[in-house]
Amino acid sequence: MEAVVRTTSFQHYLDQLYARFLDVRDGDVANYIPELAHVDADAFGMALVTVDGHVYQAGDSRTPFSIQSISKAFTYGIALEDQGPARVAEKIDVEPSGEAFNSISLEPKTGRPRNPMINAGAIVATSLVNGEDAAARLERILAKFEHYAGRPLGINPAIYESERSTGHRNRAIAHLLRNYEILEGDPEEPLDAYFRQCAIEVTARDLALMGATLANDGVNPITAVRALPSPLVPNVLAVMATCGMYDYSGNWIFQVGMPAKSGVGGGVVAVLPGQFGLAVYSPRLDAKGNSVRGIAVCESVSRDFGMHMLRVTRTTTHSVVRNTYTLADVHSNLQRDRDSALALREHGHRALVLELTGELMFVAAEVISSTVADAMSGRDWLILDLARVMAVDNPGGALLTALMDELIDAGKIVVIAGSDGHFAFRQAVRVHFNGRDAAPVFDYADVDRALEYVEDRILESIGLPSHEQRQVHLDEQPLCKGLAADELDLFRSLLDEQSFRPGQVICAEGEAADFVYLLRHGRVRVSLTLDNKHNHRLGAYTAGWVFGESALFSDHNRSADIIADTNVSLYRLDPARLEQPKDARIAALKAKLFANLAELSLDRLVRANHEIRVLTK
Incomplete structure (x- = not known):
């Protein structure tokens, strides 16, 4: 039975990567949100989606989990779209804090959060999403997230309630932001929307597609729906690159070199602009709150394929x-x-x-x-x-x-x-x-x-002899199709036989076209000298072909060289021998030869037209 290639090479690579890290048990699940402590600690899934819409996945790539802090990057994009970058910049800075995700990192005088990837900045970003109240803001956030993920998304009510009832630090941050008038109105309203946003359930495949949407200039590569205006995509990717992995961001950009965002639910999404989105789900976290397996997978992909964004200097074409x-x-x-x-x-x-x-x-x-x-x-x-x-x-x-x-x-x-x-x-x-x-x-x-x-x-x-071995005698030549035995004998009497060694010139460019050749054995090439030095092969012929037929028409010169590639034997016809109008037998023979030549030429033309259609489709 024939061996069949069943996977692409990258799918095979992803499967191997999954097997390599499956037994990694380092880290612990998040427990400061009680409901997260109940997830399957050993769950492990990964997915990669390219900007051409190809999807690769391995393991628990369709297992739902709460998006948590990964939502911050996408909500920040919505805030930029709804309020404009200048208005958002008045409320949220974009400087790396170098601190943990839940740090109270505010500017001393203004109270602005250092960046939108820490909790303080994310709460403010949520407040800047258009909507009359928390429910309306959440509805817009969900709708936009669905543009990224390409499918309807929902909220895990148990995780939301667990976050809301234990989120005292976030509540304190929100009230502190209200004190600085960074938040306007009741701080509980945007805070509630933020808690719900973090409880949105996604899969590794969803996250990879969301990342691929950013990689594809804000357009979902599968649904073709625009999720983020093109001018805002660099803003989102920039803060992901500098702040997305919290106090590990510097090491991340050094080792992996892709804009990324992690969440304490166990997800990590990385983006290589113009190429793909990569996502990993594995709930065991390191001391900084990042997925242990997630970091290991992304580091491997970056290292194995040289995907560090600072090495990428060209854009790719979709018409490869x-x-x-x-x-x-x-x-x-x-x-x-x-x-x-x-x-x-x-x-x-x-x-x-x-x-x-x-x-x-x-x-x-x-x-x-x-x-x-x-x-x-x-x-x-x-x-x-x-x-x-x-x-x-x-x-x-x-x-x-x-x-x-x-x-x-x-x-x-x-x-x-x-x-x-x-x-x-x-x-x-x-x-x-x-x-x-x-x-x-x-x-x-x-x-x-x-x-x-x-x-x-x-x-x-399939057992056919090679052109070096094949002999095509006169009665087998296509030019002799339909000739009776006596006509074949007559034609043979008009022919000379010649032989050439490899490299010998049979006909030279510019010479008078004096003879027609029927190739009996071997191979010849038609060559044109370009720039007085480069010999370009226009075509080649094997036994059974006729060439030099321009000699049948008056006053023509050879337009190219015809050179023996191998030992060659051929039949040579002087067209003058066919010009005996008083000999009825030769006249009849000439008519049949010209009919066969016309059929051969038509067959070549039909074949050439077919190939042109194939090559220009």
């Missing part, structure tokens, strides 16, 4: 896969005999070609992995064409290498074309596969040669 086709639709420029061409049309679906473009960063490589995972079932060869790729960065290269690993382990053959400009990537792949029995093939400077290589392998796999 320029085109996808199989060898059943597009052949190489090597024109093969009829039997081989028909066989490739029948079996060419076994080889998939991906033309790639742009800059291959993490998300771009993930798109390729997803495309390949869906398309390689039932196929044996993959050609990746990098000719239009401008750069391959370390995370993208690592993910592509992992993809190749999976394919080769599943018995697939991977061919990389057009990689000459990506030395570091080629070298990294070669080092990775050094000593392995199977490795990607890097031998081809362009996709045409890679297509030819795979075509040869397909024909070998």
Whole structure:
């Protein structure tokens, strides 16, 4: 039975990451909110959602838990949208406090909270959400959160009641803020909305999608709903980067390098702008109130794929896969005999070609992995064409290498074309596969040669002789289709036989077009010299093909060189021998030859039109 690639390489990586940290039992669940002490301490789930909307998840990724302080980042965004950055800045600063989440960190003279990620700042942010009362503010918060998560969300009443009845410190903070007139009106009203907001239930998948929405400039990548105006996205990500992990924020940005927010419910969400949102749920917390497993997972992803945001200097393109086709639709420029061409049309679906473009960063490589995972079932060869790729960065290269690993382990053959400009990537792949029995093939400077290589392998796999072995005698030549025995004998009498060694020029560019050639054995190439130095292959022919047919029409010169690639034998026709109008037999033969030539030309044109449609779809 055929080996099938069942997962993308990143899903496999995520599964391995889950297994690596499953037995970690460090830390304790939060108990200052009594209801949180009752959660399953060993729950563990993770999810990653890309800006292209691909979702990867492992473990308890759909287990609901209270969002807690993670809500602060998203509510801050709502406050910015409702009041404008200037008005919000009058009430909340954006300086890291370097203190715990529940610290009373206010400016001495103004009473402004240091930032919106500590409880004091978050309570003020909640008060700045539009709404006549706590219920109206909460309704708006829920509606906006649902834009991020892409589904309806609810509040855990037990956790809300537990927070409300024990939140004495937060209540003291709220009244202190009222004393400074940072809060206006009854402080209990925004405080109640804040308690309810922290009790909203989400899953790791929800959080990853919420993070991906921020990564995608405020637009949910799955629902396409805008959750936050584009100009405000950098503001939210900035405070997440500098303040989101409380008094661990400095170490976090140093080690992980992604804007993030944690919550004492056990959640962590990290955002890599332009690429993805990553979320982890694991209730065991460290001394600073951050999920132990959550930090470990995010550190691993950042380290393993080089995802630190200060290393990211380019944006990625969503159109990384320029085109996808199989060898059943597009052949190489090597024109093969009829039997081989028909066989490739029948079996060419076994080889998939991906033309790639742009800059291959993490998300771009993930798109390729997803495309390949869906398309390689039932196929044996993959050609990746990098000719239009401008750069391959370390995370993208690592993910592509992992993809190749999976394919080769599943018995697939991977061919990389057009990689000459990506030395570091080629070298990294070669080092990775050094000593392995199977490795990607890097031998081809362009996709045409890679297509030819795979075509040869397909024909070998079904038992057809290679073009080096095949002999096409005169009676098998397509130009001789339908000729009777006496007509074939007459035609043979008009022909010369020639042979050439590899590298010999059969026809030279600029020469008079004096002869037509029927290739009996071997392979020739049609070449054009560019810039007086670069020899460019326009096409190639194997046994059974006719070339040089312009000689059948007067006053033509050769437009390219035709050179023997291998030992070649051919039949040569001088068109002048067909110009005997008084010989009825030769006139009839000429008519049949021209009819066959017209049929061959039409077949080439139909095939070329089909390939153009495939390549420009």
